[in-house]
Amino acid sequence: HITGSSDNEESHSQLERFPFIQHYQQWRELRISYPNEGVSNIYFEHLDSIIEKPLESLEYLSITNEFEETEEGVLTWFSLYLDDDNMFTLSSWQMPKLTRLELRNAIPTGPLQFGNVTSFNLHVQNDDSNPLDMAVFRALFQSMPKLESLSISLDVYGTFDADSESRLALPSLRSLELQIDGTTPRSTIEKLMGIFHTQQLRSL
DSSP, rough: OEOOOHHHHHHHHHHHOOOOOSGGGSSSEEEEEESSSHHHHHHHHHHHHHHOOOOOTTOOOOOOOOEEEOOOOOOEOOSSOOHHHHHHHHHTTOTTTOOEEEESOOOHHHHHHOTTTOOEEEEEESSOOOOBBHHHHHHHHHTTTTEEEEEEEEEEOOOOOOOSSSSSOOOOEEEEEEEEEETTOHHHHHHHTTTTTTTTOSSO
């Protein structure tokens, strides 16, 4: 579990002290949590430097982009989307046994190796009104053709920048849990649901 401070120098120091007791090819779970994009870059750079072969044992991956609180108690929000450098690192990871995925305010903007994921938890929280990128969300769900269980938590002010062009073919999807918080617009929910075939679900 890698989690860190909002201070970049302190985060570097934490990584230097962090004891990777097991070789990365033996990791079954990997949880990454960071308070801002600068710290995320430090962590992914470090992981990129040590991961040279497939993560053969990894079954669960969690990436959390937490909001940062200033000394005045004001919450600072960063981009919901992973930047290009972090995307490059993640896209290089081969994770043949990865079946469980959790993303919190860390949305991939390109193809990743999620082909065997069966359970996905997605949490999106944002307090600005910038539109959500429909194409990015569609591509994310489409990268998981074996998905069986999907849980989505939304707490946003903005809506999607477009309607879904069509409903995705996710033949194994049987369970969809949707949690709506805050002032999430109804149009956001409607556009999100337009991505999926709900007739095939056993649980909604």
